[in-house]
Amino acid sequence: MSGVHVIWFKRDLRVHDHAALMAAAASGAPILPLYIFEPGYWALPEHSRRQFDFVKEALEELDAALKARGSGLVIRTGNAIDVLSEIHRRQGIAAIHAHEETGLQWTFDRDRAVGRWARNAGISLREQPQNGVQRALKSRDGWASHWEAFMRRPRMVAPETLLSAQVQAEDFPLPQDFGLGPDDCPQRQKGGRAAGVECLRSFLEVRGQAYQRQMSSPLTAADACSRLSPHLAFGTVSMREAWQAAQRAKEMHAREGNAEFAASIGSFISRLHWHCHFIQKLEDQTSIESRNLHPAYDGLRPAPEEDDPRLAAWIEGRTGFPFLDACMRSLKATGWLNFRMRAMTMAFAAHHLWLDWKLPAERLAGLFTDFEPGIHYPHAQMQSATTGINTPRIYNPVKQSRDQDPEGAFIRRWVPELSALPDEWLHAPWEAPASVRARAGIVLGQTYPMRMVDHMAAAEEARSRIFALRRNAEHAAEAEEIQARHGSRRSGIPFRGRQAAPKKRAPAPADAIQLSFDLGIIQERRAHAS
The missing domain is CATH 1.10.579.10 (DNA Cyclobutane Dipyrimidine Photolyase, subunit A, domain 3)
Structure with a gap:
């Protein structure tokens, strides 16, 4: 088989609101969803067993979601160029689809090297923005309005079917293969899309009520904060999904007269701005x-x-x-x-x-x-x-x-x-x-x-x-x-302090969570009230 389109998953471990997956599926060519366990990546001192275990759980759910659509996740271990070269030799790669990644210098260098390899091999490398962070940004002027426009775009629902390239996956490597040692994080958050969606749903419906008052103390913050950060870091939930769900929840709480909850969600939304504001710094200056x-x-x-x-x-x-x-x-x-x-x-x-x-x-x-x-x-x-x-x-x-x-x-x-x-x-x-x-x-x-x-x-x-x-x-x-x-342009990004209350205006099963990010907050509340 020749002319496959590879979807290279990195820190975007989901099928919904995934521009790279959508672009590959739209090509009409056989697709090869790929995740590479890179020894060089896991050897970096910033990376650890707890992150590896979170990623593995997310990949297992991603694999199930892809298989439900006709094309499972292909796992490989090795240097990215070596892995892609071998796939190209056996299958023939027409295009590689990926999200832009803002990471450590190691990942920037890796991505540049893959780009050079792809150009030399005559392969189209098509990278998509993921979270409103802009590549090759010349000025911060207007950054916030661009970011918000990106957040307001419609979320992409994953294709129902995928044409598979029929490539067999390898087994998951063990953390010990990378010298990561024993599990030393007994209370780690669980990885995967289902856990991420439930984390956000429970925050927007229940746990976030006193977020503004309780976020500073470690006594209360573990419950009052969203705890969405690992899911955003590894992309089991997209920033746009979180932002849009939070906007809906804020409006709902305001309509119900719950000013404290609405203000808390407003504060959370401002932190989503700041999340990407800081990532933009590293994107601009590694x-x-x-x-x-x-x-x-x-x-x-x-x-x-x-x-x-x-x-x-x-x-x-x-x-x-x-x-x-x-x-x-x-x-x-x-x-x-x-x-x-x-x-x-x-x-x-x-x-x-x-x-x-x-x-x-x-x-x-x-x-x-x-x-x-x-x-x-x-x-x-x-x-x-x-x-x-x-x-x-x-x-x-x-x-x-x-x-x-x-x-x-x-x-x-x-x-x-x-x-x-x-x-x-x-x-x-x-x-x-x-x-x-x-x-x-x-x-x-x-x-x-x-x-x-x-x-x-x-x-x-x-x-x-x-x-x-x-x-x-x-x-x-x-x-x-x-x-x-x-520096931020304060007129465009809400400051991270408290904000005034706005003017008035049950967990889903895992398979449904993979199919959609409509949390059903408003509908569920109406059902509970009836």
Whole structure:
């Protein structure tokens, strides 16, 4: 058989609202849905077993959805060019369809190499935008309106039938094949389209009611936040599907007079804007992954060694700051952390420990099931104050503890060795009288670590060093150029704070979820009311 059209799935693991799949099906040629497990990709330090397991679950559902349409997913393991070359030799590839991917430098380089190979082989490589991020963007002016127009386009429903190229799939590789080791994330979110749709449905119908009030505390955020991030990262749900479903839910809650819920969904919608705003930064400048955005900060902090004990204590939740340690231990067990706590953990490494951000950010990435390069690395630089355009924010880990976990429930869950301490001493156990610590069975330095640094003195030192740089006239000139290239145009993107309430205007079975993304929120509520 010759002239097949390959659909190269990467981080777009769904059949609906999939422009590449639709383009291949429209060609009328036999199609070959392909996913490549690339050893080089999984060897990157940002990638981990928890991400691999999430992807595998998503691929199993994707395979079932494709088979229901007549053409199962073809699994291959190896270098992308080697895999595609072998398929071309055996089947003859007429075209490769894929979504544009904004990822690590490794994936940018891989995609460029595949593009060169395809041109030399006379194969058409047809890439489609996926989430409103624009390739080869010349100016941020008008970006937000373009993004919203992309979100408003009709969602694409997957074709009912696909003409198969009849190529046999290989077995899924094992995580051990890539040196990923044992499963170390017992509370990881499940991958797959069905889980993603249910996650969004439950948020828009029930869990998101108090999103604005409860997103900041790790005590409440795990339920109050959408938890859609890994599904957006690996494309089991498209950004457009999430945006349109949220718009419908916001309107419904407003009509029902639920101003709090409508405002919460409005806040969620603004975060979908910001999600892509940050990814656009990496699309426009891939070096954000590896170099300070503002060169004035080059050499400001020392780069830690791989075996730096400070780095190990921080990533393992042994800093001596109970709330920070609880966040890190929770992240290790669940693969997720809310935004404010992500900011605090990264800022602590950069400011209190005074570590260059690159290695801490790399280590953090592997703990996140929802690792999204275009958010993770710009965020790491923002929290480390190396962008030159964001106001430095140095979180006080004790204040955050008292604000976000006043009764210590989160700390006691994840740092049980401190559970017997009274609330008033739990947030800063070094301040507790020795007799109180003794009654609680705590010996600092033995049963629980001593704090790594004097957080107040370390924060003041970091602040003085950073602001000394920012007062330089050359710093301001460079910052203006960075702002022009990467800064948001506030008139076009809602800011990420609270917004005013707008003016008034049952999970589906898995197979139905694959067939459609109409969540049926309005219809279900009417049925329940009758």
